[in-house]
Amino acid sequence: MTARLAFDFTARPLVPYAHDYAHGDSEPWHHHSCAQLIHTLSGVVRVDIEQGSWVVPPGRGVWLPAFTRHALQITGSVAARTLFVDPLARADLPASCQVVQISPLLRELIVSALPLPETYAPGSRSERIYELILDELRGLDVLPFHLPQPQSARLQRLCRDIQQAPGECWTLEGAARQLNLSGRTLARHFLRETGLQFSDWVRRARLAIALTRLAQGESVLRVALDLGYESPSAFSAMFRRLLGVTPAAYFPQAARPPPR
Numbered sequence: 268m269t270a271r272l273a274f275d276f277t278a279r280p281l282v283p284y285a286h287d288y289a290h291g292d293s294e295p296w297h298h299h300s301c302a303q304l305i306h307t308l309s310g311v312v313r314v315d316i317e318q319g320s321w322v323v324p325p326g327r328g329v330w331l332p333a334f335t336r337h338a339l340q341i342t343g344s345v346a347a348r349t350l351f352v353d354p355l356a357r358a359d360l361p362a363s364c365q366v367v368q369i370s371p372l373l374r375e376l377i378v379s380a381l382p383l384p385e386t387y388a389p390g391s392r393s394e395r396i397y398e399l400i401l402d403e404l405r406g407l408d409v410l411p412f413h414l415p416q417p418q419s420a421r422l423q424r425l426c427r428d429i430q431q432a433p434g435e436c437w438t439l440e441g442a443a444r445q446l447n448l449s450g451r452t453l454a455r456h457f458l459r460e461t462g463l464q465f466s467d468w469v470r471r472a473r474l475a476i477a478l479t480r481l482a483q484g485e486s487v488l489r490v491a492l493d494l495g496y497e498s499p500s501a502f503s504a505m506f507r508r509l510l511g512v513t514p515a516a517y518f519p520q521a522a523r524p525p526p527r
Contacts, residue, residue: 269284269286269294269299269303269349269351272284272299272351274299274300274301274351276301276353276356278385278386278387279385279386279387279397280352280353280356280397280398280401281350281351281352281353281356281380281397281400281401282350282351283348283349283350283377283380283381283383284348284349284350284351284381285346285347285348285349285381286347286349287344287345287346287347288310288312288341288344288345288347289341289344290310290341290342290343290344290483291341292341292345293338293339293340293341294338294339295338296336296337296338297336297337297338298334298335298336298337299331299333299334299351300333300334301333301351301352301353301354302330302331302332302333302351302352302353302354302360303330303331303335303349303350303351303352304328304329304330304331304349304350304352304367304404305323305328305329305331305339305347305349306327306328306347306348306349306350306369306374306377307323307324307325307326307327307328307345307346307347307348308325308326308346308347308348309325309343309344309345309346310325310341310342310343310344310345310346310482311323311324311325311341311342311343311345311478311479311482312329312339312340312341312342312345312347313339313340313342313475313479314329314331314337314338314339314364315337315338315339315340316331316335316336316337316364317336318364318415318416319413319414319415319416320413320414320416320475321364321365321366321412321413321414322366322412322414322474322475322478322479323366323412324412324478324510324517325482325517326369327366327367327368327369327410327412328366328367328368328369328407329364329365329366329367330361330364330365330366330367330404330407331364332354332360332361332362332363332364333354335364337364342479342482342483343482343483348377348378348381350377350380350400350404352401352404356401357401357404357405359405360401360404360405361404361405361407364413365407365409365410365413366409366410366412366413367407367408367409367410368407368408368409368410370403372403373400373403373404376396376399376400376403377400379396380396380397380400383396383397410510411471411509412471412474412475413471414468414471414472414475415461415462415463415468416461417456417457417460417461418460419456419460421446422456422457422460422461425442425445425446426468426472428445429468429469429472430472430476433469433472433473433476433493433494433495434492434493434494434495435495436495437469437495439453439454439465439466442465453465470505470509471509473494473495473505474505474506474509476494477490477494477502477506477514478517480493481514481517481518482518484518487499487502487503487514487515490502490514491503502514503515
């Protein structure tokens with residue numbers, strides 16, 4: 268597992284690494300002295316850091332700057348292709364954790380880099396592949412999969428309640444009554460501590476749960492109803508707004524009707 272790896276960037280600016288995980292695998296809290304891009308070809312990876320969590324759908328990636336303490340939780344069979352990057356390789360590499368779109372070009376470059384030798388001649392094909400990867404890393408498109416955690420204890424409890432019962436009708440006014448606050452006060456505190464509107468946070472929390480369950484083969488119908496959506500079409504519309512495609516496009520097995 269990557270938690271136990273060490274890297275030498277004397278000869279090259281990045282180290283490509285391929286590792287497959289089984290469902291239920293995990294990596295404990297750890298960090299690297301280099302930056303890291305985890306790209307998943309299948310399955311779902313949840314990445315936890317101290318400030319929140321990210322759920323990485325298949326075909327996407329998560330960028331972790333150097334020394335970011337994190338832990339991984341695996342759902343489904345995950346084929347991961349990782350880049351460990353010298354943080355000094357480029358001055359303008361991303362400075363914060365983020366789930367990112369992996370372009371077809373970057374995906375193929377990662378695959379091409381895996382068999383390359385550690386040392387190479389100036390101007391060689393290997394050097395051009397490494398340099399082009401670094402150029403692509405500078406312009407990664409960020410996706411809205413971050414689920415930030417609030418700092419105050421009462422908002423942390425509220426967020427845990429939402430994640431434990433995502434199918435309930437979570438409204439701003441209802442949550443405010445639960446905390447003996449006005450809706451306006453809760454909205455102000457929630458935005459200040461998470462950077463998100465309350466309704467947006469609830470939507471992202473539901474999406475994170477949906478991605479994990481769909482990766483395990485559950486049907487869109489079952490997941491949609493359990494998360495409080497009136498119909499699979501309403502759930503699919505939300506999914507498409509945030510991810511750009513329907514659940515069936517992400518997880519073809521989830522579109523099949525449940526067995527009778």
